[in-house]
Amino acid sequence: MSALRWTAAGTDGGARAGVLRTAHGTVPTPVFMPVGTAGTVKAMTADSVRATGARMILGNTYHLMLRPGAERVARLGGLHRMADWHGPILTDSGGFQVMSLSGLRKMDADGVTFRSHIDGSAHRLTPERSIEIQHLLGADVTMCFDECTPFPATEAQTATSMRLSMAWAARCRAAFVPRDGYGLFGIVQGGVFNALRAESVAALTEIGFEGYAIGGLAVGEGQAEMYRVLEATVPLLPADRPRYLMGVGTPDDLIGAVARGIDMFDCVLPTRSGRTARAYTSRGVLNMRNARHAEDLSPLDPDCPCPACQKHSRAYIHHLIRADEILGPMLLTWHNIQYYQTLMGRLRAAILDGRFTEEAAAIRAGWQERAIA
Ligand SMILES: [Zn+2]
Numbered sequence: 055m056s057a058l059r060w061t062a063a064g065t066d067g068g069a070r071a072g073v074l075r076t077a078h079g080t081v082p083t084p085v086f087m088p089v090g091t092a093g094t095v096k097a098m099t100a101d102s103v104r105a106t107g108a109r110m111i112l113g114n115t116y117h118l119m120l121r122p123g124a125e126r127v128a129r130l131g132g133l134h135r136m137a138d139w140h141g142p143i144l145t146d147s148g149g150f151q152v153m154s155l156s157g158l159r160k161m162d163a164d165g166v167t168f169r170s171h172i173d174g175s176a177h178r179l180t181p182e183r184s185i186e187i188q189h190l191l192g193a194d195v196t197m198c199f200d201e202c203t204p205f206p207a208t209e210a211q212t213a214t215s216m217r218l219s220m221a222w223a224a225r226c227r228a229a230f231v232p233r234d235g236y237g238l239f240g241i242v243q244g245g246v247f248n249a250l251r252a253e254s255v256a257a258l259t260e261i262g263f264e265g266y267a268i269g270g271l272a273v274g275e276g277q278a279e280m281y282r283v284l285e286a287t288v289p290l291l292p293a294d295r296p297r298y299l300m301g302v303g304t305p306d307d308l309i310g311a312v313a314r315g316i317d318m319f320d321c322v323l324p325t326r327s328g329r330t331a332r333a334y335t336s337r338g339v340l341n342m343r344n345a346r347h348a349e350d351l352s353p354l355d356p357d358c359p360c361p362a363c364q365k366h367s368r369a370y371i372h373h374l375i376r377a378d379e380i381l382g383p384m385l386l387t388w389h390n391i392q393y394y395q396t397l398m399g400r401l402r403a404a405i406l407d408g409r410f411t412e413e414a415a416a417i418r419a420g421w422q423e424r425a426i427a
Pocket residue numbers: 354355358359360361362363364388389390392393
């Protein structure tokens with residue numbers, strides 16, 4: 055039996071290209087995973103997500119355990135079948151959303167009890183239950199259940215929180231059922247403190263995981279601080295395992311993190327921005343609500359193969375947004391996911407060709423061609 059594994063295909067400076075092999079197929083890295091919160095990438099069919107070139111998506115334990123329920127998803131054939139997604143799925147552990155969405159939380163050393171934000175019903179998550187739920191969902195990549203350290207936090211608070219998460223990581227490893235092509239990722243915590251990050255890496259690598267995530271970033275520390283933590287942390291991680299930066303980020307963040315050795319990303323930004331009229335393009339960010347697009351017959355992005363760009367004008371998309379037509383957010387979501395996939399494809403090709411720095415500079419220069427609106 056072999057667990058999910060990652061192999062390197064090439065490096066350029068700190069940036070890496072590779073291939074992730076899972077029970078539901080292979081994924082070239084660096085990879086951006088669109089977020090499929092409640093069993094759907096919002097405003098997209100699975101076919102449209104596939105059409106962007108996306109090979110792997112994310113599902114949320116917290117949302118799915120509350121509705122429709124993990125056992126029900128399993129009875130319906132698992133998340134892959136339910137959502138018509140036949141590629142790999144990574145599920146988060148539920149910890150982050152318990153902290154950000156649920157009401158009346160009570161933390162203890164064993165887990166967390168909370169009330170659903172939907173109907174107020176009482177639920178409990180422990181490391182063991184989170185791993186069981188992710189197994190029921192059918193996740194190719196299961197994430198360890200950890201405590202979300204608040205930001206800002208003192209070094210002492212961050213240390214206590216990180217050490218609890220490391221104890222839980224050992225329990226997650228023990229609860230995880232190994233299967234061919236499936237894997238469990240540990241999550242490095244420790245906030246902005248290098249010594250705590252190093253202690254967390256040491257604890258996790260002692261336990262041993264199929265991949266390592268870096269958590270607790272993009273929570274308000276700023277890009278420079280995030281890069282500083284990555285530069286201190288990534289070199290400590292095993293070179294033969296995938297590295298996943300959770301919840302990041304803007305296209306610029308992705309380039310900077312790939313340069314620092316990150317292989318996997320997820321973020322709600324492309325999908326959420328699609329629902330708030332923002333388009334990420336090769337010429338910068340556009341606000342499609344802006345009246346200057348009202349009679350503009352040019353496409354969102356002349357370099358983009360998505361239907362929003364191939365079939366429609368900025369003027370039409372602006373009209374759809376102003377008229378509150380549902381097609382507006384659908385087209386912008388499709389475009390934004392396409393943009394992120396195209397971006398990652400360009401970065402991967404550049405790493406393999408040994409011209410990552412030049413390509414990153416060319417992409418960033420493109421964003422300057424049009425002022426952010
Ligand atoms: Zn497009």
